[in-house]
Amino acid sequence: MIWLVYRFWGNTLFSQLAEPVLVFPSIDNTFWLFHVLNIPAFISQHQFVATIFDLLLFFFPILFIKTQNKWFAVAYTLLITTYHIVFATYAAHHFHSLMGLIIISITFWTADEARHQRLWEAARYYFLFVMASAALWKLFRGAPFQPDQMVNILKAQHAQYLAEHGTIGLGAFYHYLIQNTAIAQGFYWLAIVLELAFLVGFFTKKWDKLLLLFFFTFIITNYFVMGIFSFELSIFGILLWL
Amino acid sequence: MNKTYLGKLLEYDKPLFVVIILFMLGQLFFTIKGVETFPFLNYGMYSKKMPACDSQTVYQLTICGQRVNITSLTDCEKDITLNSIQQYDQVKQSNGKEKEEEVIDHRFKGKVSESALVGIKAKLLNSPSAIERYPKWLMKYLADMRMVNSSTLNLSKSTLLYDSKGNATISSPVTIGEYAEQ
Numbered sequence: 001m002i003w004l005v006y007r008f009w010g011n012t013l014f015s016q017l018a019e020p021v022l023v024f025p026s027i028d029n030t031f032w033l034f035h036v037l038n039i040p041a042f043i044s045q046h047q048f049v050a051t052i053f054d055l056l057l058f059f060f061p062i063l064f065i066k067t068q069n070k071w072f073a074v075a076y077t078l079l080i081t082t083y084h085i086v087f088a089t090y091a092a093h094h095f096h097s098l099m100g101l102i103i104i105s106i107t108f109w110t111a112d113e114a115r116h117q118r119l120w121e122a123a124r125y126y127f128l129f130v131m132a133s134a135a136l137w138k139l140f141r142g143a144p145f146q147p148d149q150m151v152n153i154l155k156a157q158h159a160q161y162l163a164e165h166g167t168i169g170l171g172a173f174y175h176y177l178i179q180n181t182a183i184a185q186g187f188y189w190l191a192i193v194l195e196l197a198f199l200v201g202f203f204t205k206k207w208d209k210l211l212l213l214f215f216f217t218f219i220i221t222n223y224f225v226m227g228i229f230s231f232e233l234s235i236f237g238i239l240l241w242l
Numbered sequence: 243m244n245k246t247y248l249g250k251l252l253e254y255d256k257p258l259f260v261v262i263i264l265f266m267l268g269q270l271f272f273t274i275k276g277v278e279t280f281p282f283l284n285y286g287m288y289s290k291k292m293p294a295c296d297s298q299t300v301y302q303l304t305i306c307g308q309r310v311n312i313t314s315l316t317d318c319e320k321d322i323t324l325n326s327i328q329q330y331d332q333v334k335q336s337n338g339k340e341k342e343e344e345v346i347d348h349r350f351k352g353k354v355s356e357s358a359l360v361g362i363k364a365k366l367l368n369s370p371s372a373i374e375r376y377p378k379w380l381m382k383y384l385a386d387m388r389m390v391n392s393s394t395l396n397l398s399k400s401t402l403l404y405d406s407k408g409n410a411t412i413s414s415p416v417t418i419g420e421y422a423e424q
Binding site (some may be wrong): 031 | 247250251254255258262269273277278279280281283284285286287288289290291292293294295296298299300301311312313314316317318319321322324325326328329330333342345362365366367368372373375376378379382383400402404407408409410412
């Protein structure tokens, strides 16, 4: 629900896309299938259909909570997946931010409590994989060993912001990091350490609360250093809490 | 008794065990291939070695004579606005040629009929008319948000250059797209 308000406020629900014209399905086979079947175009070019889909995004979770009927959970997963593909297609970037909602919604596909618990555990492992693999990608590609890696990332990431706002407010912080290679690189290593810590979760649940703290540290740091607001991804945190 | 998660699944819930194993194999396959096919995603953001980024393209958006700071939009709006502007700019620069076309050819050429291939490309790539209509869409998308009635839009780009101390200078803007409501 909060997610829906966030998207509504961000003017990016199905019905708010204003019939977009440029597509970017990238080279993802699943995206291609959706496009060949004309699904994103059909939804986004018909305001009535888009509005119905928005309403269903709102009502499916309510109906599931009210009835505990697993088919509402299945329908919600399919709908949110469709939204994920439609938004990424028109926002010209393959975001991962909705994966938390998608994965967690799958755990409600069953009425059997024991199987729900097993799916919940699988979702927790998936989250651990998300974080740990992000660190491993960086390490195996050797990026952290390139001294100006983070400065180069920041120069690209914040160019638009610096052009529009100059070096005031957050711009001053970005500018400071760009000028101080070692500190910037320190943040890159901090991200790797925080992400890599999630490997522990594959062997024990004893440290889940600490990992949760690491996760929120990561999200907050990501916001201030990279300007990325990972609000939607934060739902993954519930897997370490419950 | 095997106390691992997969061991317990194998013992108590074989169908779920099969699903999880298949998912893991799918994830492994696409990770090794280095491409994403939803739901098999690779979380390698910012893991590529970044080359020097001292020259960056930045965009200026003016609606009804008023400058719109793209990075002041909400996060979702910023994502869709800035990324689509970048895509529009790139597609225009390459005269409508998109690099995805090579991948489509690689995956489908010789495997489907020529007419089917044309149909697939029409669904996956941007037509010249879609590219032409982009400034109008951008106007509509942003105007809807702001309840603007009459409308003109100017989209331009500049080069932002970082000097050796990390200070930025911006070149004069060049218009890349315009729209005026009739």
